[in-house]
Amino acid sequence: MRNLGIFFLRYYSFFLFLFLEVIAFSMLFNSNGYQSASFFNSSNKISGKIFTVSSNIQSFVNLSIVNDSLSIENARLKNQVLSERYSNKINTGVYTDTSMSFQQYTYIQAKVINNTILKRNNYLTLNRGRIHGIRKNMGVICGDGIVGIVKDVSDHYCSVISFLHKDTRISAQLNSTKDFGSLVWEGLNPKIGNLRDIPTHVKIKVGDSVTTTGFSSIFPENVMVGKVKSVNQKNGDNFFDVAVTLSTNFSTLRYVYVVSDILADEKIKIEGGRNND
Amino acid sequence: MKEEETMINPIITNTFRFLFLALLQVVVLNNVGLLNLFNPYLYILFILLLPFETAPFYVLLFSFLLGLTIDTFSSTDGMHAIAATFIAFIRPMVFLIITPRGGYEHQTSPNLKNMGAPWFITYAIIMVFIHHLILFNIEVFRLSEFFITLARTALSSLFTLVLIILSQYLLSNSKTR
Numbered sequence: 232m233r234n235l236g237i238f239f240l241r242y243y244s245f246f247l248f249l250f251l252e253v254i255a256f257s258m259l260f261n262s263n264g265y266q267s268a269s270f271f272n273s274s275n276k277i278s279g280k281i282f283t284v285s286s287n288i289q290s291f292v293n294l295s296i297v298n299d300s301l302s303i304e305n306a307r308l309k310n311q312v313l314s315e316r317y318s319n320k321i322n323t324g325v326y327t328d329t330s331m332s333f334q335q336y337t338y339i340q341a342k343v344i345n346n347t348i349l350k351r352n353n354y355l356t357l358n359r360g361r362i363h364g365i366r367k368n369m370g371v372i373c374g375d376g377i378v379g380i381v382k383d384v385s386d387h388y389c390s391v392i393s394f395l396h397k398d399t400r401i402s403a404q405l406n407s408t409k410d411f412g413s414l415v416w417e418g419l420n421p422k423i424g425n426l427r428d429i430p431t432h433v434k435i436k437v438g439d440s441v442t443t444t445g446f447s448s449i450f451p452e453n454v455m456v457g458k459v460k461s462v463n464q465k466n467g468d469n470f471f472d473v474a475v476t477l478s479t480n481f482s483t484l485r486y487v488y489v490v491s492d493i494l495a496d497e498k499i500k501i502e503g504g505r506n507n508d
Numbered sequence: 509m510k511e512e513e514t515m516i517n518p519i520i521t522n523t524f525r526f527l528f529l530a531l532l533q534v535v536v537l538n539n540v541g542l543l544n545l546f547n548p549y550l551y552i553l554f555i556l557l558l559p560f561e562t563a564p565f566y567v568l569l570f571s572f573l574l575g576l577t578i579d580t581f582s583s584t585d586g587m588h589a590i591a592a593t594f595i596a597f598i599r600p601m602v603f604l605i606i607t608p609r610g611g612y613e614h615q616t617s618p619n620l621k622n623m624g625a626p627w628f629i630t631y632a633i634i635m636v637f638i639h640h641l642i643l644f645n646i647e648v649f650r651l652s653e654f655f656i657t658l659a660r661t662a663l664s665s666l667f668t669l670v671l672i673i674l675s676q677y678l679l680s681n682s683k684t685r
Contacts, residue, residue: 258586
């Protein structure tokens with residue numbers, strides 16, 4: 232027993248090293264599990280406060296770009312408002328029954344307080360959390376396109392897996408043909424995504440819009456993703472690899488919307504607990 | 509020159525360096541880079557500059573805590589803790605491999621001013637490259653991207669090294685004058 236004690240004392244730095252590495256690796260492998268270990272995450276209170284301060288400083292620099300993108304989005308939304316249209320339809324006395332429809336998706340406005348685009352796996356921190364109704368696995372979009380998926384939530388902050396991450400797969404479709412595949416990021420250019428699994432018989436037009444399918448309960452249907460940049464086919468592969476110019480500019484991201492789907496739980500339940508994307 | 513350094517309490521210096529480098533990394537340097545290939549991780553300068561006589565217990569513990577701090581702010585789930593603890597563990601072995609001709613003098617920190625440029629740069633290259641290699645490979649965790657990860661490791665190491673050497677020259681000049 233005494234010898235064992237001496238042995239441990241002599242090599243204590245090696246055992247301490249092993250001990251610390253085991254802790255770190257267990258954090259890494261448990262990260263996709265439950266909320267238990269999620270204090271060490273950018274959604275906690277301290278990092279939230281620090282990122283809020285630094286983003287306030289940064290926002291002075293980006294102010295004009297952010298204003299431009301918000302005004303473009305406003306114009307786009309105004310064009311969708313019915314009162315802006317001249318309608319040829321006259322009231323024929325048939326009433327729409329509003330009790331037969333309800334709003335499936337609601338949007339929670341949030342500000343990006345931390346964002347990276349230079350790593351293989353990028354994350355964002357938003358200034359909205361549990362008390363604002365944000366839950367794990369909600370989608371995040373911005374005026375231009377998709378942004379990511381909520382990973383961890385604290386009371387006032389949430390951390391989001393950016394689309395620029397090795398594990399994100401977004402179900403997306405070509406707008407003209409409605410053929411769908413999964414959109415991934417290959418890790419080099421934050422402006423380009425890759426749409427996989429489009430069969431080779433499909434005729435793809437360069438410049439065609441790519442939008443979300445709404446198959447998952449994360450993003451609504453027809454959210455803009457980007458435009459087809461080029462089409463490649465690897466030798467002997469039955470699927471195209473489509474390079475897509477992303478419509479979201481991740482480097483100037485400032486205001487985003489978290490998508491809340493009222494029917495998400497119901498849909499996941501009927502699909503047996505699977506959540507696609 | 510050496511007396512000057514011992515006059516400042518090493519605990520205060522290192523605590524300040526820990527906080528400053530961690531903050532600099534998560535607020536500024538995580539967003540500095542080019543094309544997802546160059547991305548510096550200057551925070552490991554803290555581990556590089558811990559005094560020679562610091563007990564391995566503290567080197568390991570503080571490196572782990574520093575890694576964990578960076579992880580907390582970057583949502584990286586322990587990746588930085590793994591890489592930082594590893595270079596803290598191999599630090600004494602690196603010292604052994606690159607022992608200078610006169611051996612090590614006690615009470616000094618392994619910085620550029622004390623050890624000279626050739627020794628310090630060799631030391632920094634070994635530590636930075638191993639740290640980045642572990643970090644990027646754990647981050648990607650995919651053999652299919654091995655070569656692109658290797659390129660990312662080499663280019664980011666270069667960036668980190670430039671920042672380390674630059675910071676060493678800037679600080680040592682201001683102290684000697």
